Amino acid sequence: MxxxxxxxxxxxxxxxxxxxxxxxxxxxxxxxxxxxxxxxxxxxxxxxxxxxxxxxxxxxxxxxxxxxxxxxxxxxxxxxxxxxxxxxxxxxxxxxxxxxxxxxxxxxxxxxxxxxxxxxxxxxxxxLSQAEAVADLISSENMASHQMAMQQMRGGFSNEIQKLREELLNFASLIELELDFAEEDVEFANRDEFQKLITRIQQVLKRLIDSFAVGNVLKNGIPVAIVGEPNVGKSTLLNALLNEERAIVSEIAGTTRDTIEDEISIGGVGFRFIDTAGIRETEDVVESIGIKRTFEKISQAQVVLYLFDASSPSASGISPQGGDYSQVKFEIGKIKNQFPQKPLVILANKTDKLNEDQLKNLKSPISDLNTISAKTGEGVEELQQKLLEFVNTGELRNNNTIVTNTRHYNALLSALEEINKVQEGLNHNLSGDLLAIDIREALHYFGEITGEITNDDLLGNIFANFCIGK
The missing domain is CATH 3.30.1360.120 (Probable tRNA modification gtpase trme; domain 1)
Known part of the structure; x- marks a missing residue:
């Protein structure tokens, strides 16, 4: 061009x-x-x-x-x-x-x-990081992604990186100067002050790297899988959350045979809800594929909603009048064992069919139980608030820098690796020429983020994802 x-x-x-x-x-x-x-x-x-x-x-x-x-x-x-x-x-x-x-x-x-x-x-x-934020701003679909893009476009992230780079560059210059006077054994760069700078850079880089986990899900929407046996109201819950008839609802078990996804904003944060095929033993080939995909979606989700029919005294063993909830406990245990680190919300649905005594009996066999009626909408708002509790929006509320870009994340990881080498060199009293090599590498990765160091392939890859006219 x-x-x-x-x-x-x-x-x-x-x-x-x-x-x-x-x-x-x-x-x-x-x-x-x-x-x-x-x-x-x-x-x-x-x-x-x-x-x-x-x-x-x-x-x-x-x-x-x-x-x-x-x-x-x-x-x-x-x-x-x-x-x-x-x-x-x-x-x-x-x-x-x-x-x-x-x-x-x-x-x-x-x-x-x-x-x-x-x-x-x-x-x-x-x-360069501000330029990339322009594309993020255009594609932002909720308050959280908009706020992060605006913060980056105003230069919050690049200013932080630029300041660290300048301080590191000053010390690098002094160390390089020492090399010119190697025979005279002089020290221009105060090693104690340099150690303080390296420690501070490590802390900032670790904080920015850790923020990527939050930033990535806030930017792309938090995936939430709705799982459970057939005909317990998963599709009805999806429709209630989206406030539209997105999924087909039927009394026939196994209606949903593939995953259905849609996204809404709750409290300014994007959530991507995934209605999955009901989990059960089946000989239907198509339904079996859907159930297999259900467990794939659970693995990809940030939060899992396990739904069961609170009004059913059927073969599943669910009975508000004193059932043992064996099947429910089995499915919950299966999900927890397979995905131990994943937040799991247990929802007793169709509570509109129960009286007060049945509701009381319902909550005793299973801890951390949430009651809901997807059909009437009762408990849906409380569920939305509970989902927000799983999102760490503290850094967003405090207007802290949050990393959302994979390229920036990889550059920060590489920069931290080089800074750790500098730290190791200081610990072992390495000579200035060896320290200078690792410092230059760290400066290179800092420069890649802000654009001081670029190449045509990098720029082509970044701007190819923009829309025409911007």
Whole structure:
């Protein structure tokens, strides 16, 4: 991709709408738009100051394409750091394409995915981690993912890394200076102060690495598997949580033969609920595949909801009048043994069919039992609050830096590994030249995060995931 070209793209979603925005960026962006824009004020676009709006018509010769509003931004005070024009036109797909094709004929080329933000990064308008946060912000679907993307885009994460990198770089310079005076045995870098810095860097890196476990699930939604025997109300519960008829509900056991997934936001946090096939012995080949997938989904879930029919005195051994709950206890034990670290919420469903005495008897055989009626919605709100308790949103509430990007996470792991080598070198009084090697490696990984150190493959991989027009 040629980064000195003039590029054009639709910056709003494709399709019909009230308004569409077409973005043009490049050294000649204003010059290229000027001949095809006739301002109502008769002003020349080339002579207008930056950050001004102008009403007029986009014309192709004598033909008027649309009445538009043109925004003028002179570089470097623009999103990309280049001269930029944004054309707000009517949202007809025909009008959009007519204007874009006109500008291409005038000398622009179609922008690649993420090319506007790539230019912003290359022109120093933002660092690499901030650029990546732009994509996260666009794809955010709940308050938590939005807050994390905004915090990173404002530079919270990169500022923290940049500060550590600068301090480490200062000490690295002093150690490198010592190498120039090796014969005189002088020490420019105070080893006690250096030790304090290394300890602080280790603590910060460990905190950021640990935050990835929280950040990753908050960003992508917390998977919650709804499991249990057939016909206990799993699909009804999914519909109640989503507040829509997402899954088929039937009195026939084994209706759900494959997993059904959907996501909602609870308290600003995304939860991805997975309705699974009922767990039972069956000779039905299709249903058996569904049950196998149920256990696969349990392994992938962060939280498991085990549902049973509180009103059924059938062969399962469930009887509010004094059943032994043998089958329920067996299934609960099976899940706990197979997934001992996974939070398990036990739900007694269909409690709307029980009287008060039956409800009291229900809770005694099984500890940590939660009662619910998915059909009437009773207990659904309490279940949602319980799910929030499993999410560590403390760092989010305190506006602490949370790592959500796998590339950043891997770079932090590598940086910590190199810092630990520096620590080991200090413990064994290694010479400055050996310490300098590990310090340089740590600085390299810090630089990879913020973009001081990049290559074309890395940038291509990152910006290829952006949408066109951003």
């Amino acid at each position: 040629k980064l000195n070209d003039n590029i054009v793209a639709l910056a709003t979603p494709s399709g019909a709408g009230a308004i569409a925005i077409i973005r043009v960026s490049g050294p000649d962006a204003i010059k290229l738009v000027t001949p095809v824009f006739k301002a109502k004020s008769n002003k020349n676009l080339m002579e207008q100051p930056s950050h001004t709006l102008h009403l007029g018509n986009i014309v192709d010769g004598e033909r008027i394409l649309d009445e538009v509003l043109v925004s003028v931004f002179h570089g470097p005070k623009s999103y990309t750091g280049e001269n930029t024009i944004e054309i707000s036109c009517h949202g007809s797909p025909y009008i959009q394409q007519e204007i874009i094709q006109l500008l291409i004929r005038r000398g622009c080329r179609s922008a690649e995915a993420g090319e506007f933000t790539l230019r912003a990064f290359l022109n120093g308008k933002m660092d």
